[in-house]
Amino acid sequence: MIASFLDSWSLFGTTYLVGLLAAAALAQVGVWVVARNQIFLGAAVAQASTLGVAVALSAAPLAGGAALAWLGSPVLPLVFAVLASVATAWIVGRPRSAQSESAEALNGWVFLASSSVPVLLLAHSPHGLEEIQRLMFSTLLTASPLDLALFAVLAAAGAALTAAASGALLLFSVDPESASAFGLNTARWRALAALWLGLAVGLAIRSAGTLFAFGCLVLPPLAAKGLCREVRRMAWVAPALGAAAALAGFFLGHRFDVPPAHATVALLAGGVALSWLRRR
Amino acid sequence: MPPSAAEALVRARGLALGYGGATVVEGLDLEVRAGEEWFVIGPNGSGKTTLLRAVLGLLAPRRGELWLHPDVANRAHVGYVPQRSDWNPALPTTVREFVSLGHVGTDTPRPERPERLRWALERVGLGGSERVDFRALSGGQRQRALVARALVRRPRLLILDEPTEELDVTSEASLLDTLEELVRSEGTALLFVTHELELAFRRASHVALFAAGRMTAGTREEVLGGDALERAFGARVRLGGHT
Numbered sequence: 464m465i466a467s468f469l470d471s472w473s474l475f476g477t478t479y480l481v482g483l484l485a486a487a488a489l490a491q492v493g494v495w496v497v498a499r500n501q502i503f504l505g506a507a508v509a510q511a512s513t514l515g516v517a518v519a520l521s522a523a524p525l526a527g528g529a530a531l532a533w534l535g536s537p538v539l540p541l542v543f544a545v546l547a548s549v550a551t552a553w554i555v556g557r558p559r560s561a562q563s564e565s566a567e568a569l570n571g572w573v574f575l576a577s578s579s580v581p582v583l584l585l586a587h588s589p590h591g592l593e594e595i596q597r598l599m600f601s602t603l604l605t606a607s608p609l610d611l612a613l614f615a616v617l618a619a620a621g622a623a624l625t626a627a628a629s630g631a632l633l634l635f636s637v638d639p640e641s642a643s644a645f646g647l648n649t650a651r652w653r654a655l656a657a658l659w660l661g662l663a664v665g666l667a668i669r670s671a672g673t674l675f676a677f678g679c680l681v682l683p684p685l686a687a688k689g690l691c692r693e694v695r696r697m698a699w700v701a702p703a704l705g706a707a708a709a710l711a712g713f714f715l716g717h718r719f720d721v722p723p724a725h726a727t728v729a730l731l732a733g734g735v736a737l738s739w740l741r742r743r
Numbered sequence: 744m745p746p747s748a749a750e751a752l753v754r755a756r757g758l759a760l761g762y763g764g765a766t767v768v769e770g771l772d773l774e775v776r777a778g779e780e781w782f783v784i785g786p787n788g789s790g791k792t793t794l795l796r797a798v799l800g801l802l803a804p805r806r807g808e809l810w811l812h813p814d815v816a817n818r819a820h821v822g823y824v825p826q827r828s829d830w831n832p833a834l835p836t837t838v839r840e841f842v843s844l845g846h847v848g849t850d851t852p853r854p855e856r857p858e859r860l861r862w863a864l865e866r867v868g869l870g871g872s873e874r875v876d877f878r879a880l881s882g883g884q885r886q887r888a889l890v891a892r893a894l895v896r897r898p899r900l901l902i903l904d905e906p907t908e909e910l911d912v913t914s915e916a917s918l919l920d921t922l923e924e925l926v927r928s929e930g931t932a933l934l935f936v937t938h939e940l941e942l943a944f945r946r947a948s949h950v951a952l953f954a955a956g957r958m959t960a961g962t963r964e965e966v967l968g969g970d971a972l973e974r975a976f977g978a979r980v981r982l983g984g985h986t
Contacts, residue, residue: 646818
């Protein structure tokens, strides 16, 4: 059983590695999303990435023949996915006055708009609609060497940032008022957080879809909360849990012929439930 | 090394502060020196927190001059204690991790931080509690942890925004004793915002009294001894058993 899974690495090794690295990179930034208690920001950002992909797919034919070549290329939808997720993370993560709509309301609006508009944009484009359905369903079959390189860089950068600035990240996440009082430029940190979250989710969407991206963003940190006594430790345990769950998901996918993204998220959800039971 | 008692840390001359198009308070004149205990008092919305925001560099003056000592201007040696800790109760943390957040924005070398942490916890009566779950602390202990978080910065100026608001009488007295000892031994200056007039009457060396868009500042006797309080609050105020 395991030997068969190991044999499959020759064919799917790149996809497996991308899944592991994507899960780890998403969980790295997800720790700070969970610390800020903004779980549904992750859902909104993931769905907004899908809107970005839909805009790219629908705009390419309008731009003329030269742009048609981009349709088959992963670059344009990738760029649009990242732009949409960074913009959403920045806008929804902004501080609001007491009179403004709540973060939950904004997240809900972004999620619903980004779920409905892509289908309308691509309703008459069989290829495009198929792509959007694939993203929403979440598959892990199309990873490329470019994806592998991007996620390796992202995971390494996330680890370096966590090692160098976990205190600042934590203070900015849980107590921005004190962070300002202690001299942190919170506007810059907010921009960095939006960029990090947007990059991780926007890149993951193309390779793995919204379910995998949202699940690996928030479930590993939620599970790590039950295993760790400090947030700084969570910042290292959560990516390890994400990567381990992705590996197990690929194994289950290979062994039982089920979608590995769904297997990964289901395993993580079970892990969170166990950690909640352990805390009771 | 404790700073000289005469050294000025904050100086305001004819300062006006506000938000958007509105001026909240104007004509602010005060000088905070090392070792002084300033209590900032006044009704809600009178400009107390606005002054704190200006001293913390979060609000630019509309008019007048606000001079800050370099150690205050760069905020590496400024401590800040909010009204309460809003720590997400579902998020695990220890006293060590929570108090260590005070190192953010300082240049304290990493090897010195554990010792600084132990010193700060001892000062607030939480010595030996590094590994304790922060969420298991009482309200008074959490407030002490917030003070310890400010102390690890070795502050020359400690700014406290209504830190005793939610404390019982015993916890309040204990916290205030800790602060007094800190002022005596380290020469730290305090800017303590409260609307408990009695506290200022009992503990302040200096008082900044906000009312009707203006501020009266000086020693406790100057500000609380005359009729400034009555003018500020529009009614006779009874303090320390005297009307």
